[in-house]
Structure formats: C-alpha cells, structure tokens
Amino acid sequence: MNEISFAVLGTGGIGRRTLEVSQYRDGLIPVAVCDRGGIAVDHDGLDVGELLDATEGNVASGPDEVDDDQDTVTDGGVSTDAGGVKQTGEGAGVVASEQGRPTETPIDDIIAKSDRIDAVLIALPNLEHDFIPRVADRFAEAGYEGVLIDVLKRSRVIGLLDERAETLEDAGITFVCGAGATPGFLTGAAALAAQSFVEVDEVEIWWGVGLRSGYEDNRGTVREDIAHLDGYDIETARALSDEEIEAIVAEHGGVIEFNDMEHADDVLLERAGVCDVEDVTVGGVLDVRTDEKPTTTTVSVTGTTFDGERGTNTFRLDDDTSMAANVNGPALGYLKTGVRRNRAGEYGVFGPAELMPRF
Amino acid sequence: MNEISFAVLGTGGIGRRTLEVSQYRDGLIPVAVCDRGGIAVDHDGLDVGELLDATEGNVASGPDEVDDDQDTVTDGGVSTDAGGVKQTGEGAGVVASEQGRPTETPIDDIIAKSDRIDAVLIALPNLEHDFIPRVADRFAEAGYEGVLIDVLKRSRVIGLLDERAETLEDAGITFVCGAGATPGFLTGAAALAAQSFVEVDEVEIWWGVGLRSGYEDNRGTVREDIAHLDGYDIETARALSDEEIEAIVAEHGGVIEFNDMEHADDVLLERAGVCDVEDVTVGGVLDVRTDEKPTTTTVSVTGTTFDGERGTNTFRLDDDTSMAANVNGPALGYLKTGVRRNRAGEYGVFGPAELMPRF
Known part of the structure; x- marks a missing residue:
C-alpha cells in the first residue's frame, strides 16, 4: 500500500494518541493537526514527538468541551481525555508547538489544505449530535475527495451520516463512522464471529x-x-x-x-x-x-x-490492553482501509463491520 | 449489494456444503456446478435441493481423488469429504441430477459460461500442488474477469498464486486464496485481534x-x-x-x-x-x-x-460449530467480499486477512 497522508481534527486524548500510535504503523504520514486555536501543517510529515511534547497537559479547550464531549469514544464507556491540565487562551494547544500557528478557523484551514490529505480523523467532541455530520458537510462542499473517519458511538449520529450518504458519495468522500473500540473494533469482531x-x-x-x-x-x-x-x-x-x-x-x-x-x-x-x-x-x-x-x-x-x-x-x-489502545489502533486500521476503498472509487458511508481494519 | 452469481468446481464435501449454505445467505445465486464427469448450469439459479438430493452419496470421483486430496481444507486438520459412498462411471455425480449433463471437459465448460459468472469457488482436490494455480491460469487465458476463490491451506500454494499475481491482475481476476476455516476464518480473526x-x-x-x-x-x-x-x-x-x-x-x-x-x-x-x-x-x-x-x-x-x-x-x-460450518460460511463471506473488490476494480491475489468476509 502506498503512503497515506492524514490529518487529525482535535488534540484531545483520541487525537493525541492517534498521532502517537501512527508512528508505529507503516505508511501513515501525519500531515496536519488542529485544535480550537491552532493548526500545524507539514505535507512532508509533522514532527509528532515535538508536537506531543509541546502540547502535553496543554490542550486547547474551553469549559464547554471539557464538560460536553458527549459521544466521544470509548472502549465501551468513557470518553478519553488527555488527562492533562486543560488550558485556554494564547499559547494553549497546537500553537505551543513550534510547528503550530494560531488560527480562528482551524477546520477551514485544514479543508483548504485537504487536496493533499488522504484521510481526516475527526477526533472532535461531538458538541451537538450533528456537529460531526456538519463537519462532513463542510468537507464535501469544499470539494474534498478523500476519507473522513470518526470514532463516535451513538446510533443517532450514524443516522445523520446516512442522510448524507448520497452527498458524500457524489463528492467522492468515503466516510467510515464509529471506527474506535466500540462500535468499531467490537462490531468488526462480531461480524467476523458471525x-x-x-x-x-x-x-x-x-x-x-x-x-x-x-x-x-x-x-x-x-x-x-x-x-x-x-x-x-x-x-x-x-x-x-x-x-x-x-x-x-x-x-x-x-x-x-x-x-x-x-x-x-x-x-x-x-x-x-x-x-x-x-x-x-x-x-x-x-x-x-x-x-x-x-x-x-x-x-x-x-x-x-x-x-x-x-x-x-x-x-x-x-484486560491489559487499555481503552486507548483499543480505540486508536482500530481507528488507524479502519482509516487505512477507508483510503483503500476510496482509492478504488468506493464512496459513501461505511460502518466498521463492513470493513476489515488493515494493520 | 447486488446479486452475485457463482459457480462451484467440485461436488465433494466443500462444494456440496457451500451450495447448501449459500441458500441461507442473501444475494448468492448458484448458477453452475461441475464434477469430473458432469456439469449443471442455470443462469437463473440452480435447484440446489434437487442437485444435492440427486447426488447424495453419489459423488463422482476416482480412487485418485479419494486418496490424494491433499491440501483440501479444514477447520484445522482434516479434509472434508462428503462422507457418502463414492461412485464412478455413468450416472455418478452431477449427471445424476436432472439439471446435469455429462461432459469430459467440465472446467472448460464452466469457463465457456464464465462471462455471466461473478465468482468461482474452486473446491477441487489439489491433486498436485500447482493444480489449482493452473486452473486459475486457464480462467485467465480464457479472458475471465471475476473472482476465483479457493479454500486451500498450504503455504506453498499461496506462493504459486503469488507468482501469477500480475497475470491475474492483468486479466481482471480477483483471487482470494485460503478462504476456508484456516487460514481463512482464523487469520481474519488474528488480523482483527492484532x-x-x-x-x-x-x-x-x-x-x-x-x-x-x-x-x-x-x-x-x-x-x-x-x-x-x-x-x-x-x-x-x-x-x-x-x-x-x-x-x-x-x-x-x-x-x-x-x-x-x-x-x-x-x-x-x-x-x-x-x-x-x-x-x-x-x-x-x-x-x-x-x-x-x-x-x-x-x-x-x-x-x-x-x-x-x-x-x-x-x-x-x-465447540458446537462444526468444521463444515467454519469452512463454508467464511468461504461464502470472502467470496462476497471478493466480488465487491472485483467490482471496484481491485485485481490480483488477496489473502483473507486483508479482507473482512461479508455476511
């Protein structure tokens, strides 16, 4: 498989650890990251170590996000925060990295660079139920032709994505939904066991x-x-x-x-x-x-x-495999599969149980 | 997913049970079957019940096949014969079905009909190590553009198929190898568990x-x-x-x-x-x-x-899932996935651990 360039929207627990795990996987090049106040882009590949060190315990988020990240994902139950001290204001989050720069429109800035990005992991808190579906709309409207992947777990979000299946298909987007531990990893296992x-x-x-x-x-x-x-x-x-x-x-x-x-x-x-x-x-x-x-x-x-x-x-x-390992490994595995499907011209909305995550 | 027409080469245990299990799966239409002495083709779908009843305990095979079906597949160890009394000569095997007719060139006859067949399960005993790879060659030479799938288990056969990867790719054939219980089902599980x-x-x-x-x-x-x-x-x-x-x-x-x-x-x-x-x-x-x-x-x-x-x-x-269930279910699941890959233009040789079997 050829190399895959990918972006991560959000630098909470899921986003950070996805970047970390990607360093162990072949062929994955993290090229863009954003949080609410900053963005870092390098099409040759970000320095993940520097980025994670600079933002350790320094995640840009407001109290809303800390309290309201309903629907963020889990190995079952609990959303995965970075666990560090959250900060807001100047110098918080991605801008603390020497690769980062401040922006008031982080998602739009990623979209502007997206013609060179194969896949985008949406690791944002789903503040409202349709927040992530609406992010998908924005990528589609901007002419993005690649993979979008989320790690959400609630049924109703899938419904909102399904309503957009045709739009996404027409746009040339392959959306893999719910690709964390559950539903992602565990429904994949169920489909196989069946x-x-x-x-x-x-x-x-x-x-x-x-x-x-x-x-x-x-x-x-x-x-x-x-x-x-x-x-x-x-x-x-x-x-x-x-x-x-x-x-x-x-x-x-x-x-x-x-x-x-x-x-x-x-x-x-x-x-x-x-x-x-x-x-x-x-x-x-x-x-x-x-x-x-x-x-x-x-x-x-x-x-x-x-x-x-x-x-x-x-x-x-x-029991010794952590929630984080069981979210981020499969998420990257499904991301790889999504890119393969996308390159073969398969667009629309896919559930993990229809796909095998690549290693 | 649209309907899938498929053929089965061989009416030993694997072939028979694949036909049987396919009746429980959505969208699978068995259209052609052959054994060493006969062929049955109906592009609208064979009457599987009649075919299985007519050939029960009446599998056309010679002593060579009974003794030499090395490499046929298993839930681990043992090849899966029909368990019936084997017969040879006139009236044996597929020709005993009212849908069958005798032929001396069963595989060529299937190939002649193959432009209307989406997938071919090769459930023949691999008499020599390169027998099934050579069957693939014949399909490729005849211009077949579809899925070939086997349920073999020995490493060296995969090597022989890999040597043909480019030929198969050029022909537009998607070959899924080793798609039974092991390696098929169990390597799929391993790839997921990883x-x-x-x-x-x-x-x-x-x-x-x-x-x-x-x-x-x-x-x-x-x-x-x-x-x-x-x-x-x-x-x-x-x-x-x-x-x-x-x-x-x-x-x-x-x-x-x-x-x-x-x-x-x-x-x-x-x-x-x-x-x-x-x-x-x-x-x-x-x-x-x-x-x-x-x-x-x-x-x-x-x-x-x-x-x-x-x-x-x-x-x-x-423990209550039989070897047969664990061979034939996954084989049909991988067959479905193979057709999806083929329709998306992905050709060549695929291992089960790279694919998720569809249900």
Whole structure:
C-alpha cells in the first residue's frame, strides 16, 4: 500500500494518541493537526514527538468541551481525555508547538489544505449530535475527495451520516463512522464471529473499563455513561453538576454497571447484514477507582449453523490492553482501509463491520 | 449489494456444503456446478435441493481423488469429504441430477459460461500442488474477469498464486486464496485481534476437530495431517497404505496432536502486515473417534500496546460449530467480499486477512 497522508481534527486524548500510535504503523504520514486555536501543517510529515511534547497537559479547550464531549469514544464507556491540565487562551494547544500557528478557523484551514490529505480523523467532541455530520458537510462542499473517519458511538449520529450518504458519495468522500473500540473494533469482531452461522440470534457486547487516572479527570465524560443509567438520558445527564456526578459515582461505590446502552453497534451490525438491531445488546462495567478492568471486554455471537447446531463464538480483549489502545489502533486500521476503498472509487458511508481494519 | 452469481468446481464435501449454505445467505445465486464427469448450469439459479438430493452419496470421483486430496481444507486438520459412498462411471455425480449433463471437459465448460459468472469457488482436490494455480491460469487465458476463490491451506500454494499475481491482475481476476476455516476464518480473526497492538509478538492458531463419521470415511484425508507428524512429510504420507494410516491412528489412540503445521496462516498474516511468518504457529488436535471437538479452536494474538502493555486477545469458536460450518460460511463471506473488490476494480491475489468476509 502506498503512503497515506492524514490529518487529525482535535488534540484531545483520541487525537493525541492517534498521532502517537501512527508512528508505529507503516505508511501513515501525519500531515496536519488542529485544535480550537491552532493548526500545524507539514505535507512532508509533522514532527509528532515535538508536537506531543509541546502540547502535553496543554490542550486547547474551553469549559464547554471539557464538560460536553458527549459521544466521544470509548472502549465501551468513557470518553478519553488527555488527562492533562486543560488550558485556554494564547499559547494553549497546537500553537505551543513550534510547528503550530494560531488560527480562528482551524477546520477551514485544514479543508483548504485537504487536496493533499488522504484521510481526516475527526477526533472532535461531538458538541451537538450533528456537529460531526456538519463537519462532513463542510468537507464535501469544499470539494474534498478523500476519507473522513470518526470514532463516535451513538446510533443517532450514524443516522445523520446516512442522510448524507448520497452527498458524500457524489463528492467522492468515503466516510467510515464509529471506527474506535466500540462500535468499531467490537462490531468488526462480531461480524467476523458471525461467519460460522447462517442465522445470528444474538450479539452481546460487554466492555470493561478501569480508569487509569481515576474519575476526577474524567468526570465530565462520565456523563456520557450516566446518560445510560436508569432514570437518566442525555439531556438530564448534561444538566448534572460535577458534584451531582460525583454523588452518582459514589452511590455506586465507584463501579457502575451499564446495560442496554444506546450504542451504534446495533445499527452498524444490521447495516452489515449480520443481524437485526434488536438482537444486539451493549453493556459494561466502569470502575473509576482502579486501573484494572472490572470485567473482560468480550464480544459473544450466538447463532445457528447450517447443520442446525447452536453455538456462541467469542472474542476477548486482554484486560491489559487499555481503552486507548483499543480505540486508536482500530481507528488507524479502519482509516487505512477507508483510503483503500476510496482509492478504488468506493464512496459513501461505511460502518466498521463492513470493513476489515488493515494493520 | 447486488446479486452475485457463482459457480462451484467440485461436488465433494466443500462444494456440496457451500451450495447448501449459500441458500441461507442473501444475494448468492448458484448458477453452475461441475464434477469430473458432469456439469449443471442455470443462469437463473440452480435447484440446489434437487442437485444435492440427486447426488447424495453419489459423488463422482476416482480412487485418485479419494486418496490424494491433499491440501483440501479444514477447520484445522482434516479434509472434508462428503462422507457418502463414492461412485464412478455413468450416472455418478452431477449427471445424476436432472439439471446435469455429462461432459469430459467440465472446467472448460464452466469457463465457456464464465462471462455471466461473478465468482468461482474452486473446491477441487489439489491433486498436485500447482493444480489449482493452473486452473486459475486457464480462467485467465480464457479472458475471465471475476473472482476465483479457493479454500486451500498450504503455504506453498499461496506462493504459486503469488507468482501469477500480475497475470491475474492483468486479466481482471480477483483471487482470494485460503478462504476456508484456516487460514481463512482464523487469520481474519488474528488480523482483527492484532489491532490493539503496535507490535504483534505471536499468533497461535489452535484447532480442534472431532470427526463426525469416524476416521473410516476420512482415512484418505487424514494423510494430510499425518504429513505434519514428526518423521513424515507429504511424500512419505502419500506413500502410506490405508492399513499404515490406520495403524498410525491406532498408535495415537485415535487422538492425534499436531504442532508447527505448515499452514498458509503464516504467509497470509505476513502479507497482511500483521507479523512475520516465524511469529505464527499452527497446531491442533484431531479426534477421529468422536464427534466432540477434543479442544476448542482458538486464535491467540499476543502483542504490545502503544502504551507498553503486553496482552493476548483471543477468538474462540464454539465447540458446537462444526468444521463444515467454519469452512463454508467464511468461504461464502470472502467470496462476497471478493466480488465487491472485483467490482471496484481491485485485481490480483488477496489473502483473507486483508479482507473482512461479508455476511
């Protein structure tokens, strides 16, 4: 495979670690990065080490983003912040790098350079449900012909992207949605595990997350999960104060179990023809007080074989593989596949379960 | 996805069951089948039920094929015969179906119809190592522009196909090799499981097969596995009499464990960029005296994450999923993917670990 130039929108946890992981993967050249206040572009390849060092603990973001990054992605439950101290104002974020320069229009600036960019990972907080779909619109309107990829997890975002499928197809854009750990990695595993069967009866996706840095640093993003608890939804969770979140976490002894979560796994598996939406269940356990995973992330696919046997194939992630590893590795793998599809002229919206991530 | 018309060369276990399983999958139209003495073609779709009923226990094959189907595929170890009584001569095999007609040139007859066939599953015994590669040559020479797919497992066959990659590419053929259980299904799982890691240290593929019909019916194909035992190779295994094979099986109490098998899993994972050939080990246990699997088919991928942790992700097939289910489901899944690649203009030789099988 030829080299792939890619950009990352956003330098929170996902964005930073994607840049980091890309250095271990063959053929991936990070050429552009932006955050809310700055942009860095080098078509020969950014100096990722310098960029990460300069911005360590210095992520440009406002309080809105810290509190509201609903829908950002996880190995199941929890959004992945950098964990560093967030700063705002001059000198914060990408501009702290010697490769960066300030801008008030970071996304437009990336779009302006996008004719030389094969793929763009959108690692922005999805502030409103249609924020990332609208970013896609802007790329399409500007005539971008490449790959866009996100790591979102909520079903309704996929719907918004699907509404844009024709526009994206006409533009020559290949959009890979939900390409992180879940739905990305785990629906890919489910689609593969389904191959033994002629009828898939049930897909159970069960994740475990132990937060390395405790819940203090991730309180804002624990909202995303609290919205899945009985008695809460996105709106009520969004309205909670930090203290209220802390109280909910304490009520659960720091270990919260989630069941029947609204994750896009279901719609993505249905798209891929594996099973119906209602055959998919997603849940997991979040432990905010230890680094250890409280339960093993497991995909179980139960089905019936052509010869009438019923069985359950399973895919298990080692407890020692971090949420970050399971988000960023697959995201880059799916990005590579997206570029291959794009170069072959396949445009539109793709779910991970329709693709195999390249290594 | 649009409908896919496909042909099956060979009506042994793999061929028959592929036809059977295809009836459960959306969009797959079996339009042509052949064996050594006959051919059946219907571009509107064969009546699979009639064909299978008419040929049940009536597979056209000579003693050579029964004894020599080295390299035919397995869920690990053992080639999958129909298990029926083999017959030869007039009235045997496909011609026993009311859809069949006799021919002395079955493959050429399929080739003559191939401009209306999207994919051809080559489920023939690989009598010599280059038999299936030479079948590919014949399709290429005849101007076929579609998908060829096999379910072979030996590394050296992949090499022979690779030598033809350019010819196949020029012809417009997409060849998917080794698309059965192993290497197909299990290398796909390994490639996916590798996504947590930036460095894959080891891939261990371990299969269990319990032979439903006992080893009597499969004695000829147990040779393939015996060739992997210490003190044997393909040539010496081929020279064994049935009695000698029986004696070896009895010596092992009917349960034979295999280690460091020459399976194409290693070369296919290297092609996919997952790891080096020498990082892959393939082994398993064959129990010829019970239907139960003697061990659980498991793929273990051990690697190091970007954050320096070492872990092992695993993929397990339920013991109740038969070898046949794990060969034929993935074969059809990869066939579908192959057609998609072919329609997008991607030609040449592909390993399963580079593709996700469609459902």
